[in-house]
Amino acid sequence: MNDHAQIFSLDAIISLILVIFALGIIFGILETNSYNLKEQQIFEELRIAGRTAANVLIASPELTCTLTNSSGTELFSITHCLDIQKVQGISTQDLELPSDYQFSIQRTGILLAGEMIPENSAHIYSEKRTVFFYDSLAEPITKQKWMECKTGNPACALTEPEEVMISIWRVP
Amino acid sequence: MKKGFIFTIDAITALLLVMALVGLFATSQENNPTVNVPVDSLNQKTLDQSIAFNYFNQTGNQASTPTAQYRACNIQYIYDFTETQLEKKVKERKICEEI
Numbered sequence: 001m002n003d004h005a006q007i008f009s010l011d012a013i014i015s016l017i018l019v020i021f022a023l024g025i026i027f028g029i030l031e032t033n034s035y036n037l038k039e040q041q042i043f044e045e046l047r048i049a050g051r052t053a054a055n056v057l058i059a060s061p062e063l064t065c066t067l068t069n070s071s072g073t074e075l076f077s078i079t080h081c082l083d084i085q086k087v088q089g090i091s092t093q094d095l096e097l098p099s100d101y102q103f104s105i106q107r108t109g110i111l112l113a114g115e116m117i118p119e120n121s122a123h124i125y126s127e128k129r130t131v132f133f134y135d136s137l138a139e140p141i142t143k144q145k146w147m148e149c150k151t152g153n154p155a156c157a158l159t160e161p162e163e164v165m166i167s168i169w170r171v172p
Numbered sequence: 173m174k175k176g177f178i179f180t181i182d183a184i185t186a187l188l189l190v191m192a193l194v195g196l197f198a199t200s201q202e203n204n205p206t207v208n209v210p211v212d213s214l215n216q217k218t219l220d221q222s223i224a225f226n227y228f229n230q231t232g233n234q235a236s237t238p239t240a241q242y243r244a245c246n247i248q249y250i251y252d253f254t255e256t257q258l259e260k261k262v263k264e265r266k267i268c269e270e271i
Contacts, residue, residue: 015186022190029198058220080224127213130220132227150229161224 042123050125050168053095053103057166058129062094063087065158068140075143081158084135087113097168104167107133117167126167133159214244214269222246222267232267240270 057063058080065081066074090113092101103114117124134141134157141157149156225232226248245268252263 011182018186018190022194025194026197078227080220081227128217130217130224132224149227152229156228158227161221161228161230 043125046123046125046168046170049097049101050127050166053097053168054127054129054166056094056096057087057105057164058082058131060094063090065134065136065141067146068142070142070144072140074140078141078146080129080131080161082131082133082164084112084133085137089113100171101168102171103169104165106165106167108162112164118169121169124167124169126165128163128165130161131164132161210242210271211244214242214271215246217269218244218246218267221269222248222265225267226250226265231265233269238270243268243270245269 061077063082063086064077064079065083066077068074087105090105092099092103095103097103104111104117105113145155145157149158221232245266248265248267250263250265
């Protein structure tokens with residue numbers, strides 16, 4: 001009787017310890033996976049919003065250079081050509097971002113539009129895009145000016161292709 | 173002695189079984205780091221460059237031999253209005269980026 005009770009107790013205790021140990025590891029893994037999944041979802045949401053904003057920035061006629069003919073009639077907009085005058089005043093709506101998002105557009109580290117990237121934000125998505133700039137303040141870009149760039153003429157009014165960084169984050 | 177021996181075998185077997193199951197579960201649940209992001213970023217970069225450089229008639233980075241872990245290329249086929257594909261005068265411009 002005594003022996004049986006002792007054997008059962010040891011088995012039960014060891015088994016219980018093993019089960020608790022195993023459950024602890026499994027719950028730990030599940031918790032980590034749950035956290036990772038949540039982080040991935042947040043990142044994926046940011047990535048989609050950021051990619052959309054970047055695509056809008058480089059292709060939207062409201063933000064890109066407008067090519068005109070010699071008489072000033074607008075012909076079409078040029079993708080990847082950012083008009084400084086247009087870009088400087090853009091809002092989150094212009095970039096198709098939800099209202100609870102903020103953005104920053106930096107050219108060689110200098111803020112071009114939006115707000116400075118907050119230091120305390122945990123989730124920020126940034127993307128570098130290759131673009132070039134034109135300032136339409138003086139006059140719109142004509143086809144003639146445009147072709148000067150194509151042929152490598154020093155009189156080209158566009159900047160050389162450079163990287164612009166767009167960053168987005170959700171406002172708490 | 174006999175009971176102790178039986179208990180030891182049981183315990184070791186149970187321990188090994190639990191460790192194996194937990195190990196299998198942990199391995200199956202492990203999140204492998206994704207490589208989509210750097211490749212996607214490189215793809216986007218080469219696409220942007222191929223468009224932007226085309227406006228300026230520039231060639232960009234045309235490295236032919238891969239040297240880094242991640243690499244993406246964009247090949248642009250340029251047709252002149254006077255050319256046709258049959259005449260094989262299509263210009264090919266390849267832009268590659270690596271990290």
